[in-house]
Amino acid sequence: xxxxxxxxxxxxxxxxxxxxxxxxxxxxxxxxxxxxxxxxxxxxxxxxxxxxxxxxxxxxxxxxxxxxxxxxxxxxxxxxxxxxxxxxxxxxxxxxxxxxxxxxxxxxxxxxxxxxxxxxxxxxxxxxxxxxxxxxxxxxxxxxxxxxxxxxxxxxxxxxxxxxxxxxxxxxxxxxxxxxxxxxxxxxxxxxxxxxxxxxxxxxxxxxxxxxxxxxxxxxxxxxxxxxxxxxxxxxxxxxxxxxxxxxxxxxxxxxxxxxxxxxxxxxxxxxxxxxxxxxxxxxxxxxxxxxxxxxxxxxxxxxxxxxxxxxxxxxxxxxxxxxxxxxxxxxxxxxxxxxxxxxxxxxxxxxxxxxxxxxxxxxxxxxxxxxxxxxxxxxxxxxxxxxxxxxxxxxxxxxxxxxxxxxxxxxxxxxxxxxxxxxxxxxxxxxxxxxxxxxxxxxxxxxxxxxxxxxxxxxxx
Numbered sequence: 001x002x003x004x005x006x007x008x009x010x011x012x013x014x015x016x017x018x019x020x021x022x023x024x025x026x027x028x029x030x031x032x033x034x035x036x037x038x039x040x041x042x043x044x045x046x047x048x049x050x051x052x053x054x055x056x057x058x059x060x061x062x063x064x065x066x067x068x069x070x071x072x073x074x075x076x077x078x079x080x081x082x083x084x085x086x087x088x089x090x091x092x093x094x095x096x097x098x099x100x101x102x103x104x105x106x107x108x109x110x111x112x113x114x115x116x117x118x119x120x121x122x123x124x125x126x127x128x129x130x131x132x133x134x135x136x137x138x139x140x141x142x143x144x145x146x147x148x149x150x151x152x153x154x155x156x157x158x159x160x161x162x163x164x165x166x167x168x169x170x171x172x173x174x175x176x177x178x179x180x181x182x183x184x185x186x187x188x189x190x191x192x193x194x195x196x197x198x199x200x201x202x203x204x205x206x207x208x209x210x211x212x213x214x215x216x217x218x219x220x221x222x223x224x225x226x227x228x229x230x231x232x233x234x235x236x237x238x239x240x241x242x243x244x245x246x247x248x249x250x251x252x253x254x255x256x257x258x259x260x261x262x263x264x265x266x267x268x269x270x271x272x273x274x275x276x277x278x279x280x281x282x283x284x285x286x287x288x289x290x291x292x293x294x295x296x297x298x299x300x301x302x303x304x305x306x307x308x309x310x311x312x313x314x315x316x317x318x319x320x321x322x323x324x325x326x327x328x329x330x331x332x333x334x335x336x337x338x339x340x341x342x343x344x345x346x347x348x349x350x351x352x353x354x355x356x357x358x359x360x361x362x363x364x365x366x367x368x369x370x371x372x373x374x375x376x377x378x379x380x381x382x383x384x385x386x387x388x389x390x391x392x393x394x395x396x397x398x399x400x401x402x403x404x405x406x407x408x409x410x411x412x413x414x415x416x417x418x419x420x421x422x423x424x425x426x427x428x429x430x431x432x433x434x435x436x437x438x439x440x441x442x443x444x445x446x447x448x449x450x451x452x453x454x455x456x457x458x459x460x461x462x
Contacts, residue, residue, distance in 0.1 A: 027098030171336025186214020236438030246438025271333035322356030330393020
């Protein structure tokens with residue numbers, strides 16, 4: 001992994017006292033990074049276990065560069081953690097709401113944590129406060145929270161809400177914070193909007209807009225990114241059938257400056273805490289308004305298919321999977337994080353178990369409690385006696401595996417490289433058969449050649 005630069009490229013001109021509610025991925029990153037910019041930050045975390053970890057200068061999540069940044073903030077005195085809201089909000093004119101908005105079964109976001117955080121801040125505040133919604137929420141949420149918080153506040157305390165969505169990628173969150181593509185501030189009150197915009201260095205790219213537009217920016221951006229991944233997977237499936245190389249096709253597409261290469265990569269689908277949730281949230285918001293979003297719907301459908309096709313390839317090669325032993329390398333939804341939320345790898349493991357396969361797993365960092373009994377300490381132990389092996393997460397450690405040692409450990413020879421990290425030629429020299437997604441299938445050539453021949457020939461001559 002590329003080393004993370006934890007040093008901000010600039011400091012703010014007028015530091016403020018900031019309250020951050022929640023020390024998850026978003027809240028902890030925001031707290032540490034705002035402290036590094038020069039602000040005085042008080043982060044409130046009500047889970048005793050997490051709070052104890054933070055007070056010891058450790059972090060309860062895996063995020064490159066973040067623990068060093070937290071340590072620097074604590075050492076400077078600009079960052080402090082507390083379990084008391086009154087302590088965190090004292091003297092702070094801004095409170096960043098960074099709590100979870102998980103999807104409900106119907107796809108609508110569960111905003112109860114957000115509502116509870118907003119009302120708790122309002123009750124604890126003895127002065128006017130601006131609530132800054134960092135979490136991803138549907139349009140209209142800021143207005144609803146402002147009503148709830150205003151009712152909970154003491155007489156004379158004015159509560160205003162501003163939308164300031166985060167655009168941080170897990171495993172690169174610190175770098176993304178300090179080098180943003182844009183800072184979006186959505187406010188219907190000019191003073192509140194200016195206050196929040198002033199939390200960031202003036203040189204950073206800034207978009208000022210109304211609240212509902214800012215709220216929708218995050219949904220729309222993540223839906224488009226998810227769409228690019230699903231499009232890449234759909235093209236990769238076509239490549240397998242027409243005898244083309246998905247890597248080459250998608251590289252050629254991405255070289256078009258109007259499209260770009262980012263997120264245009266095929267694999268077992270997207271996961272994590274953002275994309276699936278945000279696409280589902282956009283669809284749910286649209287459905288509540290009676291507005292159809294077929295492109296977003298198709299994005300999720302292709303993503304489900306992308307995960308299933310890994311199991312399908314194993315079944316096609318091995319026959320019925322009941323009783324077969326399969327090693328799955330990788331559990332995190334992507335390399336560089338321990339996050340397994342909505343991870344394609346987790347779905348692959350679950351699908352194999354459902355078909356009766358005996359599964360072993362290994363991940364350099366991530367732990368899945370439901371599959372803890374399947375975990376191995378290293379990839380070679382996981383591969384021992386396996387009929388097949390699946391690389392489900394693109395950890396660079398897997399690219400460095402010794403294919404000869406893998407071949408010696410496995411009972412079979414099949415390897416499904418769902419993320420394209422292995423050297424297929426080196427593996428083949430050791431007797432392993434690597435199946436990669438988006439590679440040509442030999443039985444695809446005949447129908448592909450026949451159709452163009454028919455189209456080329458004059459119908460009168462046929």
